Amino acid sequence: MKKIKIGLVPKLLIAIVLGILFGQLGSLPTVFLQIPITISSLFSSVLSFIIPLMIIGYVVIGIADLTQGAGKLLGATTLISYGSTLVGGVIAYVVASNIFPIFITPELSASVTEGGEGLAALFTIPLEPMLDVTSAIVFAFLFGISISWLRGQNKGETIYNFFNDFSAIITRILNSFIIPGLPIYIFGNFVNLSYTGSIQSILTVFWRVFLIVLALQLLGVIVLFIIAGIYRKEKPWQFIKNQIPGYITAVGTQSSAATIPVNVEIARKNGVSQQIREFVVPLCATIHLYGSITTVTSCVTAVLIMYGMPFDFPMMMGFILVLGIAMVAAPGAPGGAIMSALPFLPVVGIPAAGPIATLLISLYLTQDSFGTAANVSGDNAIALIIDKIYHTKILKDKSWTPSKNPETEIVKELNT
Structure with missing residues (x-):
C-alpha cells in the first residue's frame, strides 16, 4: 500500500484546527491541555537558542556571496531585485497601516489583548542562547563584509568554507527538526489561544489580511511586467500570460528552486537570451x-495594530531594510522567509520566540506558496529588464562570443 505523504501546509492547517478544538474542551482536566503547551514551550526555547546561530550561519555567507566583486550585470540584477523587495515592503506597510485599522477596531483589539489568562507550561528548561540577537546581527554583518573583502584579495577561502559548512549544518537542523516540529509547536500555541478565547478575533482579522496581501502580490507582479514591457517596447500582457505556468508551479511546490526550470523555459518564450x-x-x-516581504510586512503590521503596539514608519522602514537582506539567506525549505525574519522581530517590539511570533509563523506558512509564486513571477520580469541591458551594452561589442559559462563571461565582459 502506497504511503500518503502530507505536505507542510496541510499539516499546519490540521494543527491549527485541532489546536482550536482541543482548547475548547473545558471539561478536560487542565493538565491535559498543559501537556501540548509544555511541548510547545520547550520547542520555543530551542528555537530561541537556534535563532542567533541562524543569523550567523545564513547572513554571513549570504553577504559574503552577494558582495564579492560581481561586475555591473550582477550589480544591476541585485540592485533591481533588492529595490523591488523594498518597494514591496513599503507598499505593504502603507496599505496595511491605512486599511487594516478599518477592520481591526479597538473593540476587536481589546478582545485579543484582554482574553482570558493562558495556561502555563508544566515545566521549563533554562536554555539560554549563546548570543543575543543584536550581537549575532553585528557579528554576521561585520564578518560577512570582511570575508567578502578577503575573497576580493584572493584570500579568506578557509574561513568562507567554515561558515559555508556552518550554514549547511543550520539548514540540516531546520529541515530535520525545526520545520517538521512546527505543526506540534503551532498546535500547542493554538490550544492556548483557543483556551483564552482570543482565537476567533484573530482569525476574523487574518482572512481579510490575506485577501489584501494576495491582491498586492498580484498587482506588484503585473506592474513589474508592465515596466519591463515599456522598457523593452513590447506588450507586457503576453509576458504575463506566459508566466501563468510558473505561478501555478510555485503555488504547488512552495519552492523557488523547484520552479527554476519552468521559469527558465518561460524566459525563453519571452525572448530572453540564453546567457x-x-x-x-x-x-x-x-x-x-517581493511576495515574501509583502506578506511578512502586512502580517507584522496587522499584529502590531491588533495588540495596540506602535507601528510608525521609521521603525517599520528599519525592519523592512534589514529584512530585505536577511531573507536573501533564507533556507530553501517552505517558510524560509518567515524563519529568517524571526531574529529581526525585536526591531518592531515583537519577541522572536513568543506567542506573537508563533502566530506570525502559523499565519505566514498557511499562505507561503502564494508569496513564493509572486517572487518567482517577478524574477522573469527582472530577467526581461536585464536582457535589455545586456543587448544594448554587450552585443555592441562584436568581439564578444558566448562561452560555456555565460555568467562568468558576462561579468568579465562588463568589467572591461
Whole structure:
C-alpha cells in the first residue's frame, strides 16, 4: 500500500484546527491541555537558542556571496531585485497601516489583548542562547563584509568554507527538526489561544489580511511586467500570460528552486537570451523576495495594530531594510522567509520566540506558496529588464562570443 505523504501546509492547517478544538474542551482536566503547551514551550526555547546561530550561519555567507566583486550585470540584477523587495515592503506597510485599522477596531483589539489568562507550561528548561540577537546581527554583518573583502584579495577561502559548512549544518537542523516540529509547536500555541478565547478575533482579522496581501502580490507582479514591457517596447500582457505556468508551479511546490526550470523555459518564450535567462533566473530565485516581504510586512503590521503596539514608519522602514537582506539567506525549505525574519522581530517590539511570533509563523506558512509564486513571477520580469541591458551594452561589442559559462563571461565582459 502506497504511503500518503502530507505536505507542510496541510499539516499546519490540521494543527491549527485541532489546536482550536482541543482548547475548547473545558471539561478536560487542565493538565491535559498543559501537556501540548509544555511541548510547545520547550520547542520555543530551542528555537530561541537556534535563532542567533541562524543569523550567523545564513547572513554571513549570504553577504559574503552577494558582495564579492560581481561586475555591473550582477550589480544591476541585485540592485533591481533588492529595490523591488523594498518597494514591496513599503507598499505593504502603507496599505496595511491605512486599511487594516478599518477592520481591526479597538473593540476587536481589546478582545485579543484582554482574553482570558493562558495556561502555563508544566515545566521549563533554562536554555539560554549563546548570543543575543543584536550581537549575532553585528557579528554576521561585520564578518560577512570582511570575508567578502578577503575573497576580493584572493584570500579568506578557509574561513568562507567554515561558515559555508556552518550554514549547511543550520539548514540540516531546520529541515530535520525545526520545520517538521512546527505543526506540534503551532498546535500547542493554538490550544492556548483557543483556551483564552482570543482565537476567533484573530482569525476574523487574518482572512481579510490575506485577501489584501494576495491582491498586492498580484498587482506588484503585473506592474513589474508592465515596466519591463515599456522598457523593452513590447506588450507586457503576453509576458504575463506566459508566466501563468510558473505561478501555478510555485503555488504547488512552495519552492523557488523547484520552479527554476519552468521559469527558465518561460524566459525563453519571452525572448530572453540564453546567457541572461540561465544567469538571472537562478540568481533572482534567491535574492528577489517581493511576495515574501509583502506578506511578512502586512502580517507584522496587522499584529502590531491588533495588540495596540506602535507601528510608525521609521521603525517599520528599519525592519523592512534589514529584512530585505536577511531573507536573501533564507533556507530553501517552505517558510524560509518567515524563519529568517524571526531574529529581526525585536526591531518592531515583537519577541522572536513568543506567542506573537508563533502566530506570525502559523499565519505566514498557511499562505507561503502564494508569496513564493509572486517572487518567482517577478524574477522573469527582472530577467526581461536585464536582457535589455545586456543587448544594448554587450552585443555592441562584436568581439564578444558566448562561452560555456555565460555568467562568468558576462561579468568579465562588463568589467572591461
